[in-house]
Structures are given as C-alpha cells and as structure tokens.
Amino acid sequence: MTDHDARIRQSWQANADAWTRAVREQRIESRRLVTDAAILAAIAEGPARRVLDIGCGEGWLCRVLAEKGSECVGVDASAPLIEAAQMAGGGRYEVMDYAGLIEAGDSLGQFDALVCNFALLDEYIAPLLGALRERLNPGGRLLIQTVHPWTACGDAPYVDGWRLEDFAAFGGEFSAPMPWFFRTLESWLALLAASGWRLRQLREPRHPDTGKPCSLLLEVQPLGG
Template structure:
C-alpha cells in the first residue's frame, strides 16, 4: 500500500535542508547522539533511514552503520552522500541475520510503519543479546490530534488541541510543504506493552527539552519522546 513517501521524497528533502527540521536539530539530535555514544556500538542499523541524515551523523564515530528504507528516491539521495551502507527494504522483513547489530535505531519512523508489531519483532531479532534499541517518536497525544488538524495557538501563545480516539490504533494523512504521507497513531501503552512482551528492559526514557534558546514554546508543550530498551 502506498503511504505517500515516494511521491513526497523531493519535497521532504527540501524541507529538511542541511540540518533537519526543528524536531531534529533543536530537540532530538543531541540526546540521540548522546545515547549512541554511551552505547558505544560497533555496528548500528537505522530503520527508516530516509535520506541518511542521522546515519551520517552516527558514522562520524561508529565503524559500521547500515540504513534501511523502502523509499527508492530517498535511498538514492542517501547513497549519493555516503556515510553508511544503505539497503532497500521494509522494517517488517529486515534482510539481516539474527543478532547482527549492537544498536538498532528508529528515529521518528515507527509512525510510518503499518504493521509495527512485526517491525518491532524484527528489530529485536537482528539485535544481539545485550544490545539496545533506541527510539524517538511523536507522543500519542499529538498523533491523536492529527485528524482534527493538530494544535493551534492564540495570540498569547496558549495551545488549543482536539484529541480523539487516543486508545485506538489508526492511520491519518498529513500534508504540509508539498509533502503528503500517511502516519499512524498508537498510544504509548501500545509500545510499552509490546517491548515488555518481547522481554526487553527499559534503560532510558526522556521527553527532551529544545536546545534553541530563543524558542521556549516547545518546552511548554513538548511532543517528542525518546526511549531506549535493552535486549
């Protein structure tokens, strides 16, 4: 099923620019790279690597970095910039042997995967015993608002949001800056229960603050989370 990524690839890369969007450069990159540094992996897999931006960041300190993505155009762009070995494929059927990686990363990619239960099992399968899976995701309350247009702010900066069907897994289409892609909403309990059932141990959880000193609106209503689990 088409989720819009192939047709949106060029617009996506243009929207990211050199450093990524606000969620990436101002909120998630620093704590993600810190967790990668602490894990000290030799071989890493980035599931849903897109144009390879975070793969290239990890490759500055990690000997072997692999990225996998189903979007052909994004992989072409990633390979053109190098920094990792890029593989075409889906998260639900990872083309790697059991226990192949020290660290598996999902950087805002779980919301793009329809059969995420299978994808999570695959991510754990290719992880060695003692290895870590490092995930960033939108919070459930913000994905549950997307069908109603997300949030709005009044002249005082106060946020108004309509949240619906929070406990129900469901898909919605998002459109902005020439991009039209399908995302999935799932409550936080969905992910917590799946990882616990897979026998993993939660080693880190955070809702990082923005590091942009001139933008404190994000900290007043943060919508990103980071979690790390050990196999």
C-alpha cells in the first residue's frame, strides 16, 4: 500500500460519519441535482438484475436499486461506512478493498452491472480494472462516474497527478483531507483500453443552472465481449 493509498483509507475512516450524514441529508448539490440521477439512469439502460457497487460508501445506491428490484452487493474499504450501510439495509455489504476484489472477487459471484460511482481514487487501478472483467455476466457493463476532468482541473495544469480534497464545500464536519488521483480524459480512455475495455458510451451530465458538466460517466464493456 502506498502512502497515498493509506491516506485515502484514513480519510474515509475518519470522515465516515460526516459523509453518511452529508449523503443522507442531501447536502451535496451536484449529487442532489445531477450525478445521483445520472448513475441511476445509466444503470437502468441495461441489464441490472444483479449489481456490484464498488466503493459503495454508506449504501445509498444499493438501497435505491433494491427498491427497483435489483439484487445488490456493495463493497468498500471503510469498515465504518459498511457498518452504516448494513444498518440501513438494501443489499449485501462487505468490507473489501481493491486488492480484495482482485484476489477474492469471485466470492461475490457474477453481475450484470459493475458500478464505480466516484470510487476510483487511486493512481494504480489498472489491475482492478482488469480483474473486474471476470465479474461480469455475458452482455454486462462497467459504469464509471468520476469528476469531469475539465471542470475538476480548475486552475491547475491539465495533466495527471495527485490532488487534495478538503471537503470544505460539504460542511465543517470533515476532519481529514483526502488525496485523489486526477486523470485527463485522454488518460481515462487509454487506461480503459489498456485494461481490456471498450468504450460503449460517454456522457457528461450537466448542471441544470450553469450548463457545465458535473461529472464524466463512462459505460464500457470487455473487449471482444
């Protein structure tokens, strides 16, 4: 585990309660107005009888999908977030990090849809992306929603690199900043291709008032699948 990986995990351990409240009280405008609906709409466009939510957090997506008839499994590296998800129900939840998914993902079974909703924060995710191909049923899809590279770049150079999220926009309850790895659009597409995925659709969900993209949403399928 790299130093950045350890700091990401420490941040989610420390901020688990604050994050759970922020999500359940709908304090995050971009989620409330745009990105939650965007990922749900993308999932609904294809098979979703069985869904794996990777980086499920406190479990909101599994709960909504369960209400729509999907069987959901949620995994997250943060034990406090998984505990919050288990208490709220809506699916099967397990503490599992990237390495666990690579080494023991077969214990979770096969899925129609794999979802990474603002969950791919590390630099070295190619091994995970490669392993996830084995978790899909024929015709299944991987959906990745992440920050939009152009809007998230801000005034920094438009190049791959580590950034720091201080959660200032989410209220004063967050105690530990979180490093995350920024990727350009070109880098995202190259990474997916190198990991054995082909792009099926690219979406840029936009804010209803500003018209600017709030996220980048990539739908991919295994090469040759």
